[in-house]
Structure formats: structure tokens, C-alpha cells
Amino acid sequence: MTREEMESKDNETLKDKITGMKRTYPSIQSVLMPALYAVEQSYGWLSQDAIQEVSNHTGVPAAEIKGVATFYSMYRHEPMGRHLVQLCTNVSCLIAGVEDLVKFLDKKYGLLPGGTTKDGRLSLCLMECIGACGNPPAMLVDGDAYDNLTCEAIEQILEKYE
Amino acid sequence: MEKILLKNIDNPDSAGIEEYIRAGGYKTLEMAVTQMTPRDIIDEVKNSGLRGRGGAGFPTGMKWQIASMDPKFPKYLICNADEGEPGTFKDRPILEKNPHLLIEGMVISAYALQSTRGYIYLRGEYPLAAGILSRAISAAYGKGYLGNDILSRRFRFDLYLHRGAGAYICGEETALIESLEGKRGQPRVKPPFPVNAGVWNKPTIINNVETFANIPYITEVGGKTYSKIGSKDSPGPKLFSVSGKVVKPGVYELPMGITLREIIYGHCGGLMEGRTLKGVIPGGVSTPILTPEKIDCQMDFVHLSKVGSLFGSGAVIVFDDTVCLVKVYERIMQFFEHESCGKCVPCREGTGWMRNILGRIGSGGGTDEDLDTLEDVAKNVAGKTFCPLGDGAANVTLAFLKQYRDEIEYHVKNGKCPVDGLPHKDNRESHGGQSAPVEQT
């Protein structure tokens, strides 16, 4: 398959996905949140093109979609590295020493909050409570949950994410 | 106490439908649709005295009755699985390990309320639960517990999963409705209440995960028997998620009305060796902190308000003498600032202002005036916002100021923290949080 063909196939499935979502809700606007997750997955982040594509499939104006998307902090509003580290810094994790882990990520990987490593491998997002307060500090890496973190544990875990 | 909500969760296959059925699951649904009328179930829920477990403690039976009297159809049933209140992780074991208890509870509720369509609004931060719930929903369709002609009766109910994307305010029911409608999650004016005009302007019944998880048991044993568990005005079992400085943090199923002391020392192994208790947040960061003398208070919707706090979500956060509370409250205000939806100016500006003052005090640059300003700002936010988020932020600040003034003043006078003898790192400029998006040009 040529690149164009692949892209058009990709778009086809996205369109199908969004069409499928319409059956789940009585209004088209309701499709936006799941549709944004879906385009984010194929585009990597919510670029203008990604938002335009949701607009094409739903008929909701792109400006409106952007307004909705930017309300929610878990969408990827900018390009990110290959792996996303979401580290909780809320109270229970704070008092379990998460600040040391934030420092460690900077020192070891040059990874700053809201930033991406130079090699494009890791992005870091500091989170509000992720519901793992019983085993703090806690994080998600590409959606996989890890808790009871220490610097050594983080180093070992991140080895798996190349 | 026999476990009702966390029954069977130590079984590694507890999330599977076969295992759930083997342990007696979906029997109550079968009994309900064959032997009870919708009205019977609503009556049992009313008799049970069950109060919503999402934080506000509204009597579930009353909510259901109002909804059932509304002549408009369709009626939507929504499960609030947003669980965003920091310190709260009590719905998580139900979602991840006992999803069929939630589904059975929702289907019984749907039958009682004559609802044909339901949604589970799940927070974006729970990707594992998303997979488990999707599979559980499919399995329930497969066995005929969802869909058309449930259990060969003329009763249908469709259930869908809707994933949030990291906005605490979407746990507030009207913001949740906006979000489900594909909009920015900003709260609506009440009235009209969701029970009469909720999602897509139709009657909408919203309950918390744990509330629904109580329904099968209430239906099975009857409201009266259920109401013998726990305390008189707040009956039932309750999930407490305990975190912070205790030996054994975790989720505990205990009767309502248990004291904080019993939770901390009886169930969670007390504090670590050599530490002393400094304070406890009883129900998530939106509930006012309690000083150690108050831990004999019963944990329920009635007693906590009498000691100046709130029951909230049952998220107990324990602080010992190694914790600096100025730092904790700076972090809490950062949370409220980030999560304020921006609709009301006092909340949007006030939370940031309070965070800033606490940050300045913590990093050693505070003045006596700052304490007054903090109090003044908090008082001007309280009662002047649309939804309870701003109120929560203001009231927890006022309670902190009132009860821990010495600790705050120490920072101001000495320019350092009494816990480690150093000023805090100044976080006032950078948060690096789930950040506001960078504008693309």
C-alpha cells in the first residue's frame, strides 16, 4: 500500500469508528469526547487537522470542538513523546515524597514537568489525584498503573518503555 | 462484618461474570424482575435510608421517587464514576474487581425507574477500569442481563461507558451532564434538577458507583434489614479509602458511624512508630480538616457536620508530625485552582490567590498581613459561587486557618518550616501540571 492509501484507510476506520459512536448517544455533539480520544490515537495529538477531521465527521464546527477539547486536561494538546508518564503530585503522593521523584526525572532523563525528553522518548505530565493514594507515590505510563514508587523503581519501570 | 460491597474481591477472577454468578450474582435481579414491581423496589430503597455515596448524602429513595413521578420519558440512568476528589479511591475496587455488582445494581435501578438507557461516566484516569467495565458490559449483554427482553421479560436496558478526560468538576452532576452531552464541563443552574431535566433535557437519575453497589443487597434483604447496619440517620456499609501516614492504608468496608479513631487505630494499624497525629481530613480535600481531639467523632453524614467538617466521599487522609500542613494546603489550593471551571470569578481568581499566598508563606516570604488577606479572600469566595467547588476551597482554607494558625504563623515569623527547618521550594511560578494547552498557530 502506498502512504496515501494507508492514510485513507486510516481515515476510513476513524470515520467508521465515529459513525459507530453515534449509535451510543441521542445527540451528535455527545460523540465529541470519544471521537477526540480516537483521533488523538491516530494523529498522536489533537492537532488542527485532527480537530478538523472530527468536525468533518460530526458536523460540529472546529472552533466549538477546540473549545471542548481544551477544557479537558487529559487530551494531548501538543505533540508528545513516544511514552507518556503521568505522575500524581496530589496530597497523598506529595507527603509520600513525590517531589524527589520529580527531581529524579529531571536529573536522570532531563524530563521536566510538561516537557519531553530530547530523544522524544518520554513526556511528563504532573497529575491531580489518580486514585492510587493508598500506595503512593503513583503514576501511569501509557495507561499502565504503577505505585509505591521510588527513584529506583521508576528507573526500572521506564526501561520497558523504549 | 460480612462484606457486601467488597464481597469476593480477593478471588482473582472476581471481575468475571462466571465467577460473579457462581457467588450468587444476578440472582437478586432475577428475583426483582419476576417478583417485585418497580414501586416495591423504590419503597425498599426508601425504607433502607440509603444516602448517596458520592459526597452529598442525598437520600437515594427520595431522589428515585421524584424521578419516577416525572411523566417524561425516556429516563436516563447515570453512574457517577468520576471519583476525582483527592484521597478518594473507594469506587476503584468495585470498578476493577466487582464490576458486575455495579451493573446488577444499575439494571435493578433501571427496572425500578423504568429507564431504558444508562451511562457509566468513568474518569479518564482509570484506563484499567475502562477495559474491565467494557468487558463486563459485553458479558452482561451476552447473558441477557442487558439489552432487550432482559431475563425474557419485557424490560430493556442498554448500558454504555463514557470516558471523562481529566476534569474534577465533571464529578459534579450537572457538569457531568454537560460533559456527557459533549460540551465543556461547566455546572448548570439548579433548578431544574437532573431528576426532571437532566441529560438531553430528560429526567436523569445520577448516583455514585457505591450507591448503585448497595442496591442489590437492599433489594435482596429488604430496606428494613439493611437499615440495621451502620448509624441511624446514615445506615449501611461504607467504603473508606484511607491514605497518608497510617501503617496500613487502603480501602476498608466498615459500617457507617464508625469513629475515625477506630478506622485509624483499629483497622489501619495506627501511625508509624514514634509519630504523633497532627490532623485528619475525613472525606477528601474538600472537607475541613479535623484536629486530633476530634477523632472520636462518628463518621457519617450527621456527626461530622457537628464537629465542623463534612462526610464527603469517605476519603480519610491522615497527617502526622512529619507533614507540613502549609505545604499540604498550598497543594490543595493548587488543585482547586487547576480544577475551577472558570465560570465564576470568585472561584477562578480566589483559588489562585489563596494558593499564591500559601506559597509565599511556605517559601518564607509571608507577612502577618497575608493571614488576614487569606481569610478575607476565603470569606469572599464562600457562598459566592455557582457550584460547591469554590465553597469547598474557601471553607477548607478557613478551617485550616482557624485550627492551625500557629503553624502558619511559625512560617511567617521564622521564614522556614517547623518540620524540616527550611523554607519550602517556591512553586508559585511553575506548576507543570496537566497543563493548559499551548496555543497552536
Ligand SMILES: Cc1cc2nc3c(=O)[nH]c(=O)nc-3n(C[C@H](O)[C@H](O)[C@H](O)COP(=O)(O)O)c2cc1C
Ligand atoms: C465539585 C464536585 C465534585 C464531585 N465529584 C463527585 C465524584 O467524583 N463522584 C461522585 O459520585 N459524586 C461527585 N459529586 C457529587 C455529585 O454532584 C452528585 O451529588 C452525586 O453523584 C449523586 O450521587 P449519590 O446521591 O449517589 O451520591 C461531586 C460534587 C461536586 C460539587
Ligand code: FES
Ligand atoms: S494523591 Fe496521588 S493518587 Fe491520590
